[in-house]
Amino acid sequence: MAIKTRLLLAMLLIICFSHSLYAKSRKKTDAENGLKQISSATNNLPDKAAGNAPVAESRESLETDENSLQDAEESAEKSAEEKWQYLEWEEENPEFVLNYEVVIEALEEKKGTYTEINRLQTETNTTYIQVKPLLPPGNYRYKVITYNLIGIAEVESDWFEFRIFKAFQPEISNISATVNHSSTLFLEEINNGIFNITGKNLFEEPQSKTDISFTTYALERQKKKNAIPLVPQILEYDDKNRHLKVQFNMKELDVGTYNFIAMDASGLKNPADKKNEITVKFKKRVDFDISGGYTLPVILFDDTIKNYMGSNVWPLSLTARLSLMPFKHSFGYFGLGLTGSYTRMFSNFDSYSVDGNLITSHALFVYQLPVRTKIKNSDSRKHIMTLELHGGPGFTFFNDFKFHFDHDINSDPLNSLNISINAGFAAQIYITNRLYTEIGADYIMAFVSDMGFGMLEPEISIGWQF
Structure with a gap:
């Protein structure tokens, strides 16, 4: 009888270990299959009383082509299986945990209050959980409740805020200085540092801490490591988000080649190429x-x-x-x-x-x-x-x-x-x-x-x- 009991316990340990490996493998596979166009929730979280604070991770793809909205919606439905959102946290002693419960609340912008929208539970003591159904872009907060080995709630974390951003791929199709209608500036000439920029998804800069859709802009210098990007003053926006007028401080522009980079709230940015390149030089090299x-x-x-x-x-x-x-x-x-x-x-x-x-x-x-x-x-x-x-x-x-x-x-x-x-x-x-x-x-x-x-x-x- 004792031998049978030991065999039974060994089989249970093997099953639990196999389940843990499967869960971790599945998490990695889901992450690797995530879309390239994603929105990420960024967090600066304080420490909780015991262990590190949970870390929120969120991804969502969103196509916004005005001329092919229907195609974008169909594409989004086809890629629904590739969308994923996870909440992940750390635990100092997971071997003493049976499972976790995650409570998610959404911020109602008009009222300025949070309302509970979901409760999720892990099946084991894995320190991550997939959020289902997917959360739309917005402002949220969550807390994690830890259950001990006999199923009693033991530790409850503080509330931690996070955002899910709308993702829009910025594009730059042309950039030119207003003084010479060219992307090349000569330092011998009078320059006011004003540039006209055309492209797509060129939204306004963040207006508040709760914005979930915005774009930031900077001029990055090529072939110079650790160079600080130059941030422009935005002079003019286009209602269709296709045109910008910006101004840089000419005292900060030195000889070199730069790229104008637009980055949306989720971290998507236009590639550095000839279309967004600015050259600053002297007419006479030596x-x-x-x-x-x-x-x-x-x-x-x-x-x-x-x-x-x-x-x-x-x-x-x-x-x-x-x-x-x-x-x-x-x-x-x-x-x-x-x-x-x-x-x-x-x-x-x-x-x-x-x-x-x-x-x-x-x-x-x-x-x-x-x-x-x-x-x-x-x-x-x-x-x-x-x-x-x-x-x-x-x-x-x-x-x-x-x-x-x-x-x-x-x-x-x-x-x-x-x-x-x-x-x-x-x-x-x-x-x-x-x-x-x-x-x-x-x-x-x-x-x-x-x-x-x-x-x-x-x-x-x-x-x-x-």
């Missing part, structure tokens, strides 16, 4: 500047030059600079450059004279900020000025410095090549679209043994931008 002019070096400290040559100011000097600016953005241009100067230094005294050449050369990191103004009676802007900061390492070369005495007696030449750094600023004032005059100043610090050499080079030049 700038190449070259200039040359006059500089007046002034030695600021160390008396070596003054003691031997009698002055710290040397007017016979020339300077030249070139810059290559391949990285252009709305907040400024970045590039590389080279600068150099030549100074002829000489002094005559009663019994001797001294002369030599001071040559500097530096590689530069360059930042430029263009300044543009609106052209009268035009949508274009004129480039009137560029403000520049630059600096970098290089060399300062004391070349062929000699003392000359009577009877053609000369000292050995002094040649000294020294590492130095350059830091400076400039303003380029444009006379024409390419020709400019430049004023600025560079500070040069040379690391010379037994000598602290610092020099200021104010300059004025003429330049050309290629």
